[in-house]
Amino acid sequence: MNKELLDQWLARLFDRDRRATAKLISWVEDDVEREYIMRAVLKQTGQQMVVGITGPPGAGKSSLVEALTKLYRGKDERVGIVAVDPSSPYSGGAILGDRIRMQAHGTDRDVFIRSMGTRGHLGGVTRSTSDVLRILEGGGYGRLLLETVGVGQSELEIMQIADTVVVVLNPGTGDGIQAIKAGIMEVADVFVINKSDLPGSERMKNDIEMMLNLNCDGKAWRPPVVLTSVIDQNGLETLREKIEAHQLYMLESGQRDERRKERLRQEVWRHWKDRLQVTFENVWQVAQEKWGDLENGDSYELAGELWRRVLREDKWHE
Amino acid sequence: MSNNFLSWKANYDAKKERKGPFFTVSSVPIDPLYAPGHTAEIDYERDLGNPGEYPYTRGVRSNMYRGRLWTMRMFAGFATAKESNERYKFLLSQGQTGLSVAFDMPTIMGYDSDHPRAYGEVGRVGVAIDSLQDMETLFRDISLDKVSTSMTINAPASIIWSMYVVAAEKQGISANKLTGTIQNDILKEYIAQKSWIFPPDPSMRLITDIFKFSKEHVPKWNTISISGYHIREAGATALQELAFTLADGFAYVEAGVKAGLDVDDFAPRLSFFFNSHTDFFEEIAKYRAARRIWARHMKEKYGAKKEESLLMRFHTQTAGCSLTGPQPENNIVRTAYQAMAAVLGGTQSLHTNSMDEVLALPSEKAAQIALRTQQVLAYETGVVNTIDPLAGSYFMETLTNQMEEGAEEYFQKIDELGGVLGAIRENFFQQEIADAAYRYQKEIETNERIIVGINDFVNEGKDKIDLLKIDPEVELSQITRLKDLKQSRDNIRVQTTLSDLKEAAQGTDNLIPKIMDAVRAYATEGEMVAVLKEVFGEYREQAVF
Amino acid sequence: MNKTRIRVLVGKPGLDGHDRGAKVIARALRDAGMEVIYSGLHQTPEQLVEAAIQEDVDLIGVSVLSGAHMTIFPRIKELLKEQNAEDILLMGGGTIPEEDIVTLVEAGHAEALFTPGATTTEIVSWIRDRLEASKEVSV
Ligand code: B12
Ligand SMILES: Nc1nc2c(ncn2[C@@H]2O[C@H](COP(=O)(O)OP(=O)(O)OP(=O)(O)O)[C@@H](O)[C@H]2O)c(=O)[nH]1
Ligand SMILES: [Mg+2]
Numbered sequence A: 001m002n003k004e005l006l007d008q009w010l011a012r013l014f015d016r017d018r019r020a021t022a023k024l025i026s027w028v029e030d031d032v033e034r035e036y037i038m039r040a041v042l043k044q045t046g047q048q049m050v051v052g053i054t055g056p057p058g059a060g061k062s063s064l065v066e067a068l069t070k071l072y073r074g075k076d077e078r079v080g081i082v083a084v085d086p087s088s089p090y091s092g093g094a095i096l097g098d099r100i101r102m103q104a105h106g107t108d109r110d111v112f113i114r115s116m117g118t119r120g121h122l123g124g125v126t127r128s129t130s131d132v133l134r135i136l137e138g139g140g141y142g143r144l145l146l147e148t149v150g151v152g153q154s155e156l157e158i159m160q161i162a163d164t165v166v167v168v169l170n171p172g173t174g175d176g177i178q179a180i181k182a183g184i185m186e187v188a189d190v191f192v193i194n195k196s197d198l199p200g201s202e203r204m205k206n207d208i209e210m211m212l213n214l215n216c217d218g219k220a221w222r223p224p225v226v227l228t229s230v231i232d233q234n235g236l237e238t239l240r241e242k243i244e245a246h247q248l249y250m251l252e253s254g255q256r257d258e259r260r261k262e263r264l265r266q267e268v269w270r271h272w273k274d275r276l277q278v279t280f281e282n283v284w285q286v287a288q289e290k291w292g293d294l295e296n297g298d299s300y301e302l303a304g305e306l307w308r309r310v311l312r313e314d315k316w317h318e
Numbered sequence B: 001m002s003n004n005f006l007s008w009k010a011n012y013d014a015k016k017e018r019k020g021p022f023f024t025v026s027s028v029p030i031d032p033l034y035a036p037g038h039t040a041e042i043d044y045e046r047d048l049g050n051p052g053e054y055p056y057t058r059g060v061r062s063n064m065y066r067g068r069l070w071t072m073r074m075f076a077g078f079a080t081a082k083e084s085n086e087r088y089k090f091l092l093s094q095g096q097t098g099l100s101v102a103f104d105m106p107t108i109m110g111y112d113s114d115h116p117r118a119y120g121e122v123g124r125v126g127v128a129i130d131s132l133q134d135m136e137t138l139f140r141d142i143s144l145d146k147v148s149t150s151m152t153i154n155a156p157a158s159i160i161w162s163m164y165v166v167a168a169e170k171q172g173i174s175a176n177k178l179t180g181t182i183q184n185d186i187l188k189e190y191i192a193q194k195s196w197i198f199p200p201d202p203s204m205r206l207i208t209d210i211f212k213f214s215k216e217h218v219p220k221w222n223t224i225s226i227s228g229y230h231i232r233e234a235g236a237t238a239l240q241e242l243a244f245t246l247a248d249g250f251a252y253v254e255a256g257v258k259a260g261l262d263v264d265d266f267a268p269r270l271s272f273f274f275n276s277h278t279d280f281f282e283e284i285a286k287y288r289a290a291r292r293i294w295a296r297h298m299k300e301k302y303g304a305k306k307e308e309s310l311l312m313r314f315h316t317q318t319a320g321c322s323l324t325g326p327q328p329e330n331n332i333v334r335t336a337y338q339a340m341a342a343v344l345g346g347t348q349s350l351h352t353n354s355m356d357e358v359l360a361l362p363s364e365k366a367a368q369i370a371l372r373t374q375q376v377l378a379y380e381t382g383v384v385n386t387i388d389p390l391a392g393s394y395f396m397e398t399l400t401n402q403m404e405e406g407a408e409e410y411f412q413k414i415d416e417l418g419g420v421l422g423a424i425r426e427n428f429f430q431q432e433i434a435d436a437a438y439r440y441q442k443e444i445e446t447n448e449r450i451i452v453g454i455n456d457f458v459n460e461g462k463d464k465i466d467l468l469k470i471d472p473e474v475e476l477s478q479i480t481r482l483k484d485l486k487q488s489r490d491n492i493r494v495q496t497t498l499s500d501l502k503e504a505a506q507g508t509d510n511l512i513p514k515i516m517d518a519v520r521a522y523a524t525e526g527e528m529v530a531v532l533k534e535v536f537g538e539y540r541e542q543a544v545f
Numbered sequence C: 001m002n003k004t005r006i007r008v009l010v011g012k013p014g015l016d017g018h019d020r021g022a023k024v025i026a027r028a029l030r031d032a033g034m035e036v037i038y039s040g041l042h043q044t045p046e047q048l049v050e051a052a053i054q055e056d057v058d059l060i061g062v063s064v065l066s067g068a069h070m071t072i073f074p075r076i077k078e079l080l081k082e083q084n085a086e087d088i089l090l091m092g093g094g095t096i097p098e099e100d101i102v103t104l105v106e107a108g109h110a111e112a113l114f115t116p117g118a119t120t121t122e123i124v125s126w127i128r129d130r131l132e133a134s135k136e137v138s139v
Helices: A003-014 A018-029 A034-044 A061-074 A099-105 A129-138 A175-182 A201-215 A236-253 A255-290 A299-313 B003-014 B044-048 B081-093 B105-109 B132-138 B157-170 B187-193 B200-217 B229-233 B238-258 B263-269 B280-301 B330-344 B364-379 B394-416 B419-425 B428-445 B473-488 B491-506 B512-520 B525-536 C020-031 C045-054 C069-082 C098-106 C120-138
Strands: A050-054 A079-085 A094-096 A111-117 A143-147 A164-169 A190-193 A225-227 B071-076 B098-101 B148-151 B179-182 B224-227 B270-276 B314-318 B349-351 C007-011 C035-038 C059-064 C089-094
Touching: A003 A018, A003 A034, A003 A129, A018 A034, A018 A111, A018 A129, A018 C045, A034 A129, A050 A061, A061 A079, A061 A099, A061 A143, A061 A164, A061 A236, A079 A094, A079 A099, A079 A129, A094 A111, A094 C020, A099 A111, A111 A129, A111 C035, A111 C045, A129 A143, A164 A236, A190 A201, A190 A236, A201 A225, A225 A236, A236 A255, A255 A299, B071 B081, B071 B314, B071 B364, B081 B098, B081 B132, B081 B364, B132 B157, B132 B473, B148 B157, B157 B179, B157 B200, B157 B512, B157 B525, B179 B224, B187 B224, B187 B229, B187 B238, B187 B419, B187 B428, B200 B224, B200 B238, B200 B263, B200 B512, B200 B525, B224 B229, B224 B238, B229 B238, B229 B270, B238 B263, B238 B270, B238 B280, B238 B394, B238 B419, B238 B428, B263 B270, B270 B280, B270 B330, B280 B314, B280 B330, B280 B394, B314 B330, B330 B349, B330 B364, B394 B419, B419 B428, B428 C020, B428 C120, B491 B512, B491 B525, B512 B525, C007 C020, C007 C045, C020 C035, C020 C059, C020 C089, C020 C120, C045 C059, C045 C069, C059 C069, C059 C120, C069 C089, C069 C098, C089 C120
Parallel strands: A050 A143, A050 A164, A079 A111, A079 A143, A094 C035, A164 A190, A190 A225, B071 B098, B071 B349, B098 B148, B148 B179, B224 B270, B270 B314, B314 B349, C007 C035, C007 C059, C059 C089
Antiparallel strands: none
């Protein structure tokens, strides 16, 4: 793409133009001039903290994002939201359903909601999620919220993106035990027991507190456990306060910078992986040409032989 | 299976079978032959009973159509009250025996015609009713003690029904003489029709308030029409329609009992509304099973004593979603078969769709042909001469049993999800329906299912028929009338009645008398709904695919 | 420019509750590899256009069975213009009489309108072809 044009779009982004924000997000997501765009964006962003909201499917993540957004809007903060849903492994397509749950802010121009499909990426977010959040920051959205795919497993990349991780669970579902098994306990900065209008939430709170007694001994931050109900509008302000408190803690304790350093390292590693991925694909292309008369043998045997043939040529990394 | 059957089967299997498919509209596979071995022994008394006798499989009246034909009730309504009034008078003059009112989207959703959300929608798909004034016009020169009126209204049913009762009052007709039906079935709104306003709990309260009020004051009124029609049209199979509708019915029974009513005080006023799709036998089996299941549950589970409480009386509408845009005249044929299935299934009243169903609201001509279809059925075909003529057919009784068994399985699942409201919350019905709708679409696109004129036997070029058009001026004139009304009425009285309504909504008193007071003061539907929204809040769905 | 994924907003404007068709379409587009954002029911044109912009969809597909198409399509188009977002294509389907289709399409209020009986296969290929044709001009 024409760099001059791209610079114009970037200028419009920093002017808080919503179209430019949206388009740049698409390009980064589609890997079109991603590096160029992000280098410009990252120069001007990175100040704002990201609140990540994760938890099992249907726990109420989107509903909470909507509710929090309402509170932030009450304080006149501009809110940028990224909501991730799984892409179909068969077609690659997706129905991105979180937005419907955040309808209250549908026409508020100080709220920007972007739905993303995982496009094959595991870990509850997408390959470009953190970049997209920075673009939102560039577009003038100071309050950054990230809703992950409904996950239960331990592969939680949200850690590498969010400064505050909010784990949402529901009472009476066995979520608590699942969460413990899945290693979610370790990533949570704030626990939310949403749907506390349903029975069993006090008990669940006790279970989690007990776990925390074991785990958080001597740690500087003990994750608070907040009961919320989006239906009854309970506990939402408390949740907002706890998030605030965690962010303050992160800043004051220097944890935030620690996490950022770690994150930078991870991001570099990810960029490497991306590059290596391309390289791998090139190798595979070359390998296809070398396939030749290979047909007898099991897959291990063939893989070995093909590998030797490719290495012999040694031209692939040009 | 008897040897005799097995040898036939061997013979059959030895022959070539045409490519099929041999499944129903609901994708249920059908055997080439049904014989005694297919069902367990049928116990006539236990499983069928004579017409008008428990478990009512054969019909709810002992004489059925030899006593009285079904009510031919054509759903109609468009533009303004004045224009719809003329259509009703036309239909009555053509031999129609009951009225059925279609409302426009703003009325259905609780907005007045001058609300910004009503823009472009006033009078488009039904008649616009803002206040008592419109209701009076709608029935001008139609004596409300002479007709029975069905009104397709749900979320704001309490308000629209109140307008009807007060309009009758103005004609000098007392409420206890009124006959008719309000749809008033909010559960299927969340499940299928999607015209909700308030969340489930306050919605259920409005419904039980209607049950109570009607019992005292409008005893001949059918206070609810528990509707499978919409569930089916949203994509459900015949079995799902049956099971989900009956589950809704039981949920209303439970709500009534919970609200302090005796089952026999309101169950006789519950009525049902089913679809009639093109698969002839499947549909008939559905109606027969429905009557039997209802009677059994009402008697055995809910302890109803009155016979009237056990009777499933239902209206039927032929399947709109089965009709095609191309070659619209073919729809007359489809509708005729569907109508016959409904009649062989023992329906109490019937709407037949017009051939232009896919294209627009029915034109007068198309509506007339649809009505004539019923008349030919009633007066020429002879299917009305004997009651439940398909009883005892191996095929019919097998299908009927399968329907009942399948429905019981669904009831169990629904129970496990915490009843109908729980299942709605879990999107159970919505997901089942979306899956069935998508499967149906795919079957057509892969030519597994043939629809004449759509994926086979296609004519080149467009077929032209004359369509009903709604003049966009209708919206303006309706808004002008509403403005005039708001100026000429006693606005202080309006405000008082509205704040009384609000106060009552915050408490637990029956809301109907308060709504009627506001109606008498010419408060508008939108004003009343707005007040109730302040107290009740609004429902929002979580869409599933 | 090479867009890897087609993004579509399937919208239900107005008071219309008929969602069977919109859901079938949404699901078919997903199965054809597109990213679909479903607006939910009862949306205003303003809500649809704002969502389309934020989600940067290639196309808004609107489903109208309530007879309100003659006001809804022009209004959405007008809002897209106001937002300088006319490159987002507008199309749809539902209960729309033939002569209204001609009027809407000729006036540029919609790119294409599909009526009952249209197959999802033909809708998917229309979208692919149309976006292929407009790709070059999109940046
Ligand atoms: C099913 C149906 C219902 C169901 C809806 C269930 C649901 N959740 O969807 C029920 C029974 C609840 C219902 C109710 C009503 N209905 Co209705 N209904 C129909 C019916 C029979 C079929 C619609 C359908 O779903 N077809 C199957 C789907 C797959 O097809 P489709 O939606 O048309 O979609 C296809 C194309 O149109 C196109 N398409 C549609 N959307 C989109 C979007 C995109 C992006 C694209 C590319 C293509 C596309 O592609 C699809 C595939 O072919 C039609 C008549 C008919 N046969 O078309 C009447 C019809 C639409 N209903 C009508 C009316 C009046 C009503 C009511 C208002 C009646 C009333 N006054 O109470 C109510 C109100 C409903 C509401 N809440 O809005 C009228 C509308 C008249 C008009 N517009 O001029 C119709 C035309 C019937 C008639 N002739 O009177 N209805
Ligand atoms: N009873 C109750 N239900 C709630 C509450 N919060 C959300 N819900 C309901 O839970 C369902 C799921 O809510 P969402 O906000 O979509 O949940 P989610 O975690 O974002 O779901 P996914 O993104 O699909 O994983 C919806 O039907 C909500 O209405 C609550 O506090 N109480
Ligand atoms: Mg969500």
